[in-house]
Amino acid sequence: MGKLVAITLEHAGDLDTLIDPRFGRAGVFLIVDAETREIISTIDNESVEAAHGAGTGAAATMSGANVDAVIAGRFGPKAYEALSRLGIQMWNAPQGLTAGQALDKMVAGQLTQMQIVKY
Amino acid sequence: MIISVASGKGGTGKTLISTSLARLWADGNKAVTYVDADAEEPNGHLFLKPDVIEEKRFTVKIPTLEGRTCAAHGKCQEICAFNAILSAKGSVIVFDELCHGCGACVLACPEGFLQETGREIGTITHGDSNGLEFYSATLDVGEARVTPLISGVVEASTENADGDRLVVIDAPPGTSCSAMAAVEIADLVLLVTEPTPFGEHDLILALEMGKALGRKMAAVINRSDIGGDGTRALLEARSIPVLAEIPFDRAVAESYAASRMPMEDSSEFASSIVKLAQGLLSLAQGVSP
Incomplete structure (x- = not known):
């Protein structure tokens, strides 16, 4: 099995669905095996309605899903800190890509990876 | 007897009214505590100029491994x-x-x-202003959550207050958790409002807050000669007594801007405060046993 990647989607879908630019308030997370492109699961983002701490809540969900990397349009400051400290890679995808396109670009090294900071 | 001076809208005159009331009562030989609970921008000290007795750092609990x-x-x-x-x-x-x-x-x-450890978020100041007990809270710059500090200063200032003491809490504006922390303990909530559409709009929110907290309420209309009659009609419809109306007075504004007590510079204002104070005390007799 390859690297487990979470891709943000606005609503439940597949690799042809557009990514959600937001991380903390993304609709759902599509969990995919980066090597085989197999969809492992779809996880609802319980933090989408959180008044505060949506970013850390979503990061907790990522930790629970044991993913190695996340693809989203952008990451908020708390999500960035939480994912950094959890050692989960963050990849920025430009808006308008489907989950599959974003995944392919990540594998091909064509997405920007956010630097993980030691806290 | 605890009176919280609150308002939905900022800038209606909470600090003007609460420092004036506290000063008036203290000078009339009543036991009085003034509490500046507007911890994000405390300014009661500018007018009451207390001698500081003690400054205490305030901590909240956070978990640590x-x-x-x-x-x-x-x-x-x-x-x-x-x-x-x-x-x-x-x-x-x-x-x-x-x-x-x-x-x-x-x-x-x-x-x-997991254990709890303290994290400092602000300072509680205790002082004396010519026989008037003074408390204020100041949130540290950069801190996001003010409510625990406000609850802290309310607790510190009221825990040893006997029933005869008049505690005047200068609440933060708005109707969020921070305002509620300064109002929930009050025997009486004095809402400072003004006859403008903004004043009226935010007064509705403040009335809802007081109602939700089950507090007895009264109002004072500041700058009463500007705007319209919507605020009065609203208060009448909700059966909230209006204890005083204070017209706009340039002498008050000039005095306040120079961090003086406007009661000393405007006899009209001073008589409004006397009337307000009497109204509060007679209401209070129906409140406290």
Whole structure:
């Protein structure tokens, strides 16, 4: 099995669905095996309605899903800190890509990876 | 007897009214405590000019593992309603600014490894202003959550106050948690409002807050000669007594801007405050036993 990647989607879908630019308030997370492109699961983002701490809540969900990397349009400051400290890679995808396109670009090294900071 | 001076809208004159009331009562030989609970921008000291007796740092509780390695059960993360703690690979990540200090994670930790440690968020000042007991709270710059500090200064200033003491709490504006922390303990909430559409709009919110907290309320209309009659009609419809109307007075504005007590510079204003004070005390007789 390859690297487990979470891709943000606005609503439940597949690799042809557009990514959600937001991380903390993304609709759902599509969990995919980066090597085989197999969809492992779809996880609802319980933090989408959180008044505060949506970013850390979503990061907790990522930790629970044991993913190695996340693809989203952008990451908020708390999500960035939480994912950094959890050692989960963050990849920025430009808006308008489907989950599959974003995944392919990540594998091909064509997405920007956010630097993980030691806290 | 605890009176909270509140308003939905900012800038209606809470500090003007509450410092004036406290001064008037203290000069009339009543036991009085003034509490500046507007901890994000306290300014009551500019007018009452207290001699500081004590400054105490105020802390909230946040969880810590104290460097221990845990089994990362994730129970702390699961129970946290504010997403303030993450369980990660033998350790926890605490987001101080999200933590409400409730301690649920400490109770939930199956290993009992989590402890609470104090984090300073502000200062509580205790002082004396010519026989008037003075308290104020000041939130540290950069802190996001003011409510625990406001509850802290309200508690510190009221815990030893006997029933005869008049405690005047200068509440923060608005109707969020911070305002509620300064109002929920009050025997009487004095709403300072003005006859403008903004004043009226925010007064509705303040009335709803007082109602939700089950507080007895009264109002004072500041700058009563500007605007329209909507605010009066609203108060009448809700049966909230208007204890005084204070017209706009340039002498008051000039005095206040020079951090003086406007009662000393405007006899009209002073008589409005006397009338307001009498109204509050007679209402209070129906409030306290």
